[in-house]
Amino acid sequence: GESVGLHLPTLSVQEGDNSIINCAYSNSASDYFIWYKQESGKGPQFIIDIRSNMDKRQGQRVTVLLNKTVKHLSLQIAATQPGDSAVYFCAEIPNRDDKIIFGKGTRLHILP
Amino acid sequence: EPEVTQTPSHQVTQMGQEVILRCVPISNHLYFYWYRQILGQKVEFLVSFYNNEISEKSEIFDDQFSVERPDGSNFTLKIRSTKLEDSAMYFCASLVQHGGGYTFGSGTRLTVV
Numbered sequence: 001g002e003s004v005g006l007h008l009p010t011l012s013v014q015e016g017d018n019s020i021i022n023c024a025y026s027n028s029a030s031d032y033f034i035w036y037k038q039e040s041g042k043g044p045q046f047i048i049d050i051r052s053n054m055d056k057r058q059g060q061r062v063t064v065l066l067n068k069t070v071k072h073l074s075l076q077i078a079a080t081q082p083g084d085s086a087v088y089f090c091a092e093i094p095n096r097d098d099k100i101i102f103g104k105g106t107r108l109h110i111l112p
Numbered sequence: 113e114p115e116v117t118q119t120p121s122h123q124v125t126q127m128g129q130e131v132i133l134r135c136v137p138i139s140n141h142l143y144f145y146w147y148r149q150i151l152g153q154k155v156e157f158l159v160s161f162y163n164n165e166i167s168e169k170s171e172i173f174d175d176q177f178s179v180e181r182p183d184g185s186n187f188t189l190k191i192r193s194t195k196l197e198d199s200a201m202y203f204c205a206s207l208v209q210h211g212g213g214y215t216f217g218s219g220t221r222l223t224v225v
Contacts, residue, residue: 043203043216099168102155
């Protein structure tokens, strides 16, 4: 069935280091993937997306990598800052569908 | 930057009571959604709405739930007879077109006592 899961529930990273958050998905029909950031008391905030015809996409300090062979998605955050502390969700949108299927989330802790 | 606005931010209600959660999507968006997040869990899809009708709903969205776009701007989620397990954050989202970016509201925290 359709499912999106995360490898690690929490991740602690030293301020200034790079963070890598991983995600596995199981629906090979998904053609659009999104990373969301959720701060306490707020709704999911779009970070970056990638379509299935790409394997890498870069934004400002963030990079998403997609490996369709092993159905793996990752979010890389460069030079992690205190403001990056949040829960990060990967999400997929199956082909010809519009609802978002969210994973369980990874909490990112930034250590001073 | 355009926002999706949700009211109230927090609602406490007694079990069995009806609640209406309100959302004002972004004005030129065409697709509207409700999602739910039980504390500490992932965000779950409830329902999608397009062209004044439900386009898809999940198993969670049973007969106790309904959605409405009464006046062309507001998008509401009604729970007719709340249960304790309905306690969650409810997020509204809107989308201008398929393949575009979703915008989520800040959510309504519903507490059923």
